[in-house]
Amino acid sequence: VEFTRDPLGPDNEDGGAFSLHRTLIRNETFRDMSHQNARYWTVINTQSRNNYNSPRGFSIHPHSAGHTFLLPGSALNSSMFITHPIWATAYNVDEQEASGRYPRSGIPQQGLPTFIENSESLDNEDVVLWHTFVVNHPPRPEEFPIMNKMRCGFCLLSTNFQSTPCSQYKASCSTDKDCCSITNGKSYCNLKTNRCGAWRYCNNSSVVECPFSDLSVTEIEDVIQIIKKSQKFSSEIQFTIVRQQVPDKSLWNSGDKASRQRIAYAAVYDLRKNYLLQVLVSLSSKSVVSVKKSKDSIPPLTKYEITTGEEILSKDSRIKEAYERRGLNATYAAFIMWAFGAQEEGNAIGRRRVRPIAYYKDPETKYPFWRPVEGLSTTIDIADKKIIDFVDKGNVPVPDTPYIPESTSLNDTESTKTNIEIDGFLVKWHNWKFQYSMDPSYGLQLYHIRYIADCEERFLIYKISISEMYVPYGADGKTWRWRGAFDAGEYGLGRVITPLLLGKDVPTNAKLFPCPQVDDVTGDVDFVNDPKGPRNPDGGAFSLHRTVIHNETFLDNSAKNARFWSVINTQSRNKFNSPRGYSIHPSNLGYTFLKPGNPLNQAMFVAHPIWVTVYNEDEQGAAGKFPRSAKSGQGLPEYIKNRESLDNADLVVWHTFVYTHAPRPEEYPIMNKMSCGFHILSRNFQSANPIIKMCENRNSA
Numbered sequence: 001v002e003f004t005r006d007p008l009g010p011d012n013e014d015g016g017a018f019s020l021h022r023t024l025i026r027n028e029t030f031r032d033m034s035h036q037n038a039r040y041w042t043v044i045n046t047q048s049r050n051n052y053n054s055p056r057g058f059s060i061h062p063h064s065a066g067h068t069f070l071l072p073g074s075a076l077n078s079s080m081f082i083t084h085p086i087w088a089t090a091y092n093v094d095e096q097e098a099s100g101r102y103p104r105s106g107i108p109q110q111g112l113p114t115f116i117e118n119s120e121s122l123d124n125e126d127v128v129l130w131h132t133f134v135v136n137h138p139p140r141p142e143e144f145p146i147m148n149k150m151r152c153g154f155c156l157l158s159t160n161f162q163s164t165p166c167s168q169y170k171a172s173c174s175t176d177k178d179c180c181s182i183t184n185g186k187s188y189c190n191l192k193t194n195r196c197g198a199w200r201y202c203n204n205s206s207v208v209e210c211p212f213s214d215l216s217v218t219e220i221e222d223v224i225q226i227i228k229k230s231q232k233f234s235s236e237i238q239f240t241i242v243r244q245q246v247p248d249k250s251l252w253n254s255g256d257k258a259s260r261q262r263i264a265y266a267a268v269y270d271l272r273k274n275y276l277l278q279v280l281v282s283l284s285s286k287s288v289v290s291v292k293k294s295k296d297s298i299p300p301l302t303k304y305e306i307t308t309g310e311e312i313l314s315k316d317s318r319i320k321e322a323y324e325r326r327g328l329n330a331t332y333a334a335f336i337m338w339a340f341g342a343q344e345e346g347n348a349i350g351r352r353r354v355r356p357i358a359y360y361k362d363p364e365t366k367y368p369f370w371r372p373v374e375g376l377s378t379t380i381d382i383a384d385k386k387i388i389d390f391v392d393k394g395n396v397p398v399p400d401t402p403y404i405p406e407s408t409s410l411n412d413t414e415s416t417k418t419n420i421e422i423d424g425f426l427v428k429w430h431n432w433k434f435q436y437s438m439d440p441s442y443g444l445q446l447y448h449i450r451y452i453a454d455c456e457e458r459f460l461i462y463k464i465s466i467s468e469m470y471v472p473y474g475a476d477g478k479t480w481r482w483r484g485a486f487d488a489g490e491y492g493l494g495r496v497i498t499p500l501l502l503g504k505d506v507p508t509n510a511k512l513f514p515c516p517q518v519d520d521v522t523g524d525v526d527f528v529n530d531p532k533g534p535r536n537p538d539g540g541a542f543s544l545h546r547t548v549i550h551n552e553t554f555l556d557n558s559a560k561n562a563r564f565w566s567v568i569n570t571q572s573r574n575k576f577n578s579p580r581g582y583s584i585h586p587s588n589l590g591y592t593f594l595k596p597g598n599p600l601n602q603a604m605f606v607a608h609p610i611w612v613t614v615y616n617e618d619e620q621g622a623a624g625k626f627p628r629s630a631k632s633g634q635g636l637p638e639y640i641k642n643r644e645s646l647d648n649a650d651l652v653v654w655h656t657f658v659y660t661h662a663p664r665p666e667e668y669p670i671m672n673k674m675s676c677g678f679h680i681l682s683r684n685f686q687s688a689n690p691i692i693k694m695c696e697n698r699n700s701a
Contacts, residue, residue: 001059001566001583001683002039002545002558020683022566023547026123026646028116028619030084030611030636030654031549032556033062033586034563039555040584041086041565041610041653042159042683043129048458048572050580054160054684055569058460059582060086060131061155062564062609062657062678077602078103079470079486080635081112081622082132084554085586085609086565087636087654089115089619090644091126093248097441098130098467098605098622098654099635102267102276102297103489110624111468112605112654115616116639119552122614122649126249129567129612130467130636131584131655132605132622133678154587154655155679158451158460160572160580211247211262212447213425214437214515223264223281230288233277234270240299241267241492243440245280246447248617249462263289269299271352271383297626298339298352300441300490306337309354309380312387322376322392323360334361334368338483339490340379352382355482360398371398377479391478420511433457438515442466443493466493468622470603486627550647552640554608557586565610566683567653578684584610585679586657601632611636611654614644622654 002021022042025031033039044057062085081087081098089095092115097103100110112130131154215223220242227233246252247259262283269276276297280289313319313335323330335356358376359368375393380386421428425435434449445465450457472484487493497515502508546566549555557563568581586609605611605622613619616639621627624634636654657678 001042001568002034002547002563020566021545021547022568023549024646025088025549025553025612025651026551026649027119027121027640027642027644028089028552028613028616028646028652029087029119029549029640029643030112030116030552030554030605030608030613031086031088031565032084032554032608032610033657034556034558039558039563039565039586039610040582040679040681041129041555041567041612041655042581042583043127043567043651043653044159044569044572044579044581046569046571046648048569050160050572050574050685052160052574052577053571054573054577055579055581056458056572056685057159057567057569057579057581058680058685059157059159059564059566059568059683060129060584060653060655060678060680061157061582062131062133062584062586062655076600076604076606077632077634078110078627079468079472079484079603079606079623080110080601080627080633080637081130081468081603081605081611081624081654082134082470082656082658083600083604083607084112084611084636084654085132085557085656086555086584087112087116087130087132087605087611087613087622087639087652088122088549088552088646089128089130089613089616089639089652089654090120090122091128091249091615091617091650091652092619093246093617094620095128095616095618095625095639096467096620097489097625098132098620099470099486099489099603099627100621100623100625101278101489102294102299102625103468103470103486103602103621103623103627110626110634110638111621112611112613112619112623112634112636112639113641114624114634114638115619115621116552116611116613116636116644117641119640119643120614120616120649121644122552122612122646122651124647125644125649125651126253126462126615127613127646127649127651127653128615128619129651129653129655130622131653131678132468132609132611133656134606134658153677154584154657155677155681156461156464156584157582157679157681157683158580158685159566159568159582159681159683160574160578160685210425210435211244211252211260212435212437213244214439215242215244215264219262219264219283222283222286223266226281226286227266227268227279227288232288232291233268234273236270236272237277238269238271238299238302238304239266240269240302241265241440244437249615267299269302269352271304274351274383294626300492300495301337301339301354305352305354305382308382308385309337309356310335312380312385313356313378316387316390318390318392319376319378322358323373325392326373326395326398328360328373328398329362332360332362333373334359336368338485340482353388354380354382356380357483373398375479393477393479418509418511422511422513436513438494438497438513439465440492440494441488443488443497467620468627469493470606470623470627472603486623489621489627549612551643551645552613553611553643554636554640555610555612557609565653567651568683574684576684580685581683582685583681583683584653584655585681587677587679602627604633605636605654606656606658608636609656611640611656612646613639613652613654614646615650615652619652622656
């Protein structure tokens with residue numbers, strides 16, 4: 001959805017009018033931003049309309065329009081999803097990761113480029129919308145040694161979703177009891193009216209959890225034991241990922257009993273043989289369901305690689321000498337292990353190698369990041385347990401900034417009671433319901449977001465989560481140029497979460513969610529100028545120009561046109577006869593400065609801010625399932641390759657945004673927070689602002 005200027009004329013004499021232009025996307029593709037047209041994206045359900053006959057939907061509005069500066073090649077090949085902000089794909093249960101399931105593998109351009117490769121039709125399909133946003137962060141001294149949080153994101157707004165203010169809704173219209181039934185002693189959810197909740201069914205003395213709920217610690221341990229006892233694997237394996245395997249979307253929505261099975265997914269890595277096994281385990285039958293071998297895939301780092309690397313470094317005399325040359329006590333040497341991609345210089349496909357970053361952690365310093373040791377770089381082969389490359393560029397001064405103790409308390413001026421209800425993994429607040437999950441790779445995930453209005457549960461989003469986060473440092477020099485992290489696929493956003501303390505990290509009335517953790521186990525719309533004429537004599541008018549995207553593709557920003565994207569439901573309209581939907585508005589319009597080649601080839605998704613694809617269960621990563629693979633252009637470029645039709649399809653919108661950070665001395669040693677993102681705004685979703693009634697009690701939550 002884009003804005004365009006209206007032509008001058010009797011209805012626009014002063015040139016102040018402008019309109020929205022919508023483009024329908026009919027095939028899997030990626031989409032980019034348009035600065036000039038304030039573009040955003042809208043997803044609508046043409047079969048669902050409000051009382052005003054406007055199609056219901058939601059819109060995605062980007063906060064920023066950043067882009068990657070990676071050049072085509074090694075780094076970019078593993079993160080092609082960052083080349084475009086929006087990708088739309090047909091739902092595929094195997095497509096979960098924007099950069100591929102294992103970014104450091106030997107297959108380049110996997111993930112989203114691969115997902116859209118066939119350009120499948122989005123018409124009448126279950127669509128997945130991927131949004132990628134990029135932050136280019138220039139280091140500042142104020143960020144040292146502790147970097148403040150930065151903000152980027154987008155707005156997701158309903159469009160024509162309802163016809164009456166939420167204050168008129170009566171909670172008694174629908175209760176959890178209304179959507180449950182009991183058959184043969186088992187309690188089931190009525191999937192036609194409530195596809196998700198904290199539903200469960202009983203089988204004798206055991207309770208089978210909702211398939212979307214996180215695995216418990218006991219279940220994780222069961223998965224590991226089932227795999228070990230199956231005698232299908234060697235004794236030298238590592239469990240890099242263990243998570244619940246959510247059911248196929250089509251089966252779940254249809255109410256198929258097979259979707260109720262409790263299935264777990266495990267990524268099992270054989271370090272000695274250098275191959276990965278993706279295993280599905282049934283917790284119901286206590287058996288291995290399937291095993292998929294991936295020879296060139298490199299899974300996330302585990303505690304084994306970290307401790308092994310530290311042990312190898314501690315025994316190498318060159319490390320001690322390097323610290324002593326800098327006047328440092330080698331006893332306090334500290335290292336952060338970084339994953340090493342298959343396409344990077346000196347690395348063989350399928351080899352498990354790491355590159356440590358050196359720090360100095362003296363007794364007064366809690367975090368090693370206060371004292372980086374520059375000019376020192378090594379490469380370690382974990383399987384062979386040896387250093388294969390050692391670089392010491394000389395004595396670079398180590399910062400001597402005094403350590404600042406962390407804050408011990410949070411000023412909590414209000415302790416009002418919250419009205420957020422939590423039942424297992426089900427969250428209820430006002431008219432909203434959703435289920436949460438903490439995935440080891442992707443962190444917080446929200447499922448089955450729905451809004452209750454007019455005595456009806458309206459489903460907005462099946463799943464929303466981070467797919468990948470790629471952080472290239474963009475610096476030259478042998479000790480810096482290789483630094484680029486896939487925070488989700490390599491290190492796991494859910495594996496690095498830390499507990500929050502009431503009154504210290506969050507207000508005392510905050511609701512905290514339990515997140516089981518187990519340590520690693522060894523084994524478009526544009527604004528356009530209206531032409532001068534009778535309706536625009538002085539040329540001051542501008543309108544929204546809508547372009548319907550019929551096939552999977554990518555979309556770029558247009559600062560000149562203030563472009564944004566809309567998703568609407570032509571079958572659901574508000575009382576003004578406007579189709580309901582959502583619009584996506586970028587907050588900034590940054591771009592990557594990377595040139596074609598490595599590392600841009602592995603992160604081609606950063607080339608465009610918006611990609612739109614037909615929903616595909618297998619298309620989950622913007623950079624492909626294994627971003628660090630040898631194949632270039634995987635992920636979103638592949639997902640949209642066939643340019644499938646988007647007409648009446650289940651759409652996926654992928655949004656990417658980039659932020660470029662210029663270093664300043666004022667940023668040292670602590671960097672202030674910065675903000676970027678995008679807005680998702682509802683458009684014609686309802687006829688009045690529902691927030692008015694909610695604001696009557698400002699401390700309700």
